[in-house]
Structures are given as C-alpha cells and as structure tokens.
Amino acid sequence: xxxxxxxxxxxxxxxxxxxxxxxxxxxxxxxxxxxxxxxxxxxxxxxxxxxxxxxxxxxxxxxxxxxxxxxxxxxxxxxxxxxxxxxxxxxxxxxxxxxxxxxxxxxxxxxxxxxxxxxxxxxxxxxxxxxxxxxxxxxxxxxxxxxxxxxxxxxxxxxxxxxxxxxxxxxxxxxxxxxxxxxxxxxxxxxxxxxxxxxxxxxxxxxxxxxxxxxxxxxxxxxxxxxxxxxxxxxxxxxxxxxxxxxxxxxxxxxxxxxxxxxxxxxxxxxxxxxxxxxxxxxxx
Numbered sequence: 662x663x664x665x666x667x668x669x670x671x672x673x674x675x676x677x678x679x680x681x682x683x684x685x686x687x688x689x690x691x692x693x694x695x696x697x698x699x700x701x702x703x704x705x706x707x708x709x710x711x712x713x714x715x716x717x718x719x720x721x722x723x724x725x726x727x728x729x730x731x732x733x734x735x736x737x738x739x740x741x742x743x744x745x746x747x748x749x750x751x752x753x754x755x756x757x758x759x760x761x762x763x764x765x766x767x768x769x770x771x772x773x774x775x776x777x778x779x780x781x782x783x784x785x786x787x788x789x790x791x792x793x794x795x796x797x798x799x800x801x802x803x804x805x806x807x808x809x810x811x812x813x814x815x816x817x818x819x820x821x822x823x824x825x826x827x828x829x830x831x832x833x834x835x836x837x838x839x840x841x842x843x844x845x846x847x848x849x850x851x852x853x854x855x856x857x858x859x860x861x862x863x864x865x866x867x868x869x870x871x872x873x874x875x876x877x878x879x880x881x882x883x884x885x886x887x888x889x890x891x892x893x894x895x896x897x898x899x900x901x902x903x904x905x906x907x908x909x910x911x912x913x914x915x916x917x918x919x920x921x922x923x924x925x926x927x928x929x930x931x932x933x934x935x936x937x938x939x940x941x942x943x944x945x946x
Contacts, residue, residue, distance in 0.1 A: 667920025685710035696753040716759040742799025752778035756875040761909035771807035815927035830862035841944035853935025857942035867907040894921030901927040
C-alpha cells in the first residue's frame with residue numbers, strides 16, 4: 662500500500678479516501694480509528710466513519726501507566742465493532758504519536774491486519790480530505806486477542822541488561838529532554854523526578870523520521886538516519902521517550918518500515934526510569 666518499505670504497514674490518505682464507503686459500512690471488515698491524547702479534536706471533526714479512541718483514558722492505565730490488559734483490550738475493541746479478523750487503519754494527532762502507540766499495542770496482542778495512515782490527522786485535514794462530526798455506531802462483537810508478543814516490548818530489566826551489553830538505545834525525545842535541561846516538552850506534564858537520559862543512549866528525535874508534512878521519510882533516508890548512529894538492525898535496538906508514545910513512532914520506523922525485527926519499545930520510558938532511585942542516568946549531550 663506504500664512505497665519500498667520492509668512491510669506494507671502504511672497506507673496513504675488517498676487509499677483511505679477510496680475506501681470510505683467500506684469504513685462507514687457496519688458489515689464491512691474495514692475499520693478506521695482516530696487515536697488522540699483525548700477526544701476534543703475528534704469530537705470537533707474527523708474522517709467519516711472513524712471511531713475515536715482517547716489514549717489517556719482508553720488505551721492505558723493512568724494509575725500504573727501500563728498498557729491495557731488483554732481482557733480490557735478485547736473489551737475496548739469489541740465494544741466498538743472491531744473483531745480480531747478486521748482490517749484496522751489507525752491515525753491520530755501529533756503526527757501519529759498516539760496512533761503509533763495504539764498500533765504497537767495492536768501488534769502486542771497479535772492483531773495481524775493493522776495499518777497506520779501516513780501523515781496522521783494533520784495531513785488528512787490540511788489536504789482537505791472529507792470530514793464529519795458524526796460518530797459511527799457499530800454493533801458490539803466478540804474480540805479474541807492472542808499474544809502478548811513480548812518480543813516487541815522492553816521492560817526495566819531489559820534496559821538494565823542493554824546497558825550492560827552495550828545494546829543500542831534510542832532516546833527519541835527532544836535534545837533538551839535528553840540533556841536533562843527539561844523534564845517534558847513545553848506544556849506537558851513532568852512525569853519524572855530526574856532529568857537526563859539512559860547511559861549510552863543515542864538521541865535520534867522521533868521527528869527525524871518524518872518529513873514536514875508528517876509523512877514518513879523514505880526507507881533509504883531512514884536507514885541512513887539510524888546508520889549514522891551505528892544502528893543497522895543487526896542487534897536489538899531499544900527505543901524510549903517520556904511515556905512511550907513518541908518511541909512508538911521510532912519503533913514503527915525501525916521494526917515495520919526498515920524491517921529491523923529486534924527493535925523493541927520501552928513503553929515505561931523516562932516516566933519509569935527517571936523515577937527509579939537507583940537507576941543510572943547521564944546528563945548533557
């Protein structure tokens with residue numbers, strides 16, 4: 662569905678527009694889902710037939726800052742008319758930050774036919790694709806999740822081992838967050854006690870993998886971007902950010918677009934690491 666990437670995990674806005682009739686058909690096996698940090702933007706306007714997911718309240722546990730349990734994941738999707746056999750296209754705000762997180766979570770629970778709309782919500786709106794404020798109402802279905810696929814997820818002990826073994830770590834936050842100058846992007850909640858980065862981590866911003874319009878760079882450009890920091894897909898690569906959403910964009914680029922099968926997402930990210938009393942950190946660039 663998209664150029665020369667390792668997989669066909671991306672679809673274009675043109676492709677989605679061509680399939681809007683199917684997206685809006687309750688009997689279709691194609692579903693379109695907008696994933697934002699909240700639903701304010703979705704409530705105002707969205708692509709016709711798109712289901713709206715609130716990342717903050719529906720796709721993660723706000724207390725434990727963990728992803729959904731398998732049961733909760735099944736309940737969420739089934740209650741919106743999505744079955745495990747459906748084809749799901751995800752898109753969202755902030756150049757797909759939260760949609761990429763949802764994509765990674767879909768893959769974690771082994772949903773096979775899931776795709777990301779290249780460019781996300783901003784691209785759809787700025788290029789005048791169809792919109793509506795009508796909310797679709799699909800019948801409930803049973804969703805039977807598989808997995809989880811632990812080989813695409815990193816935990817604290819995995820990161821500790823990565824430091825010991827000099828496994829590549831990619832910090833996708835801004836240079837100011839990476840250096841410890843700030844704890845969060847401007848206007849966002851500071852979720853950690855300490856600033857800095859995990860020892861040995863390379864700072865390759867999530868934004869470096871996309872062009873100005875929010876669409877992903879070409880495969881050759883992505884390969885060069887990571888190769889400049891010694892990341893070639895020959896060993897495990899751990900991506901992290903502040904809360905796991907921006908690192909999902911980098912994981913998507915590494916794992917899906919470049920085909921680096923050993924790329925993993927540390928979704929605990931700096932919110933976990935920066936609050937661990939004994940965890941080693943580095944400051945500066």
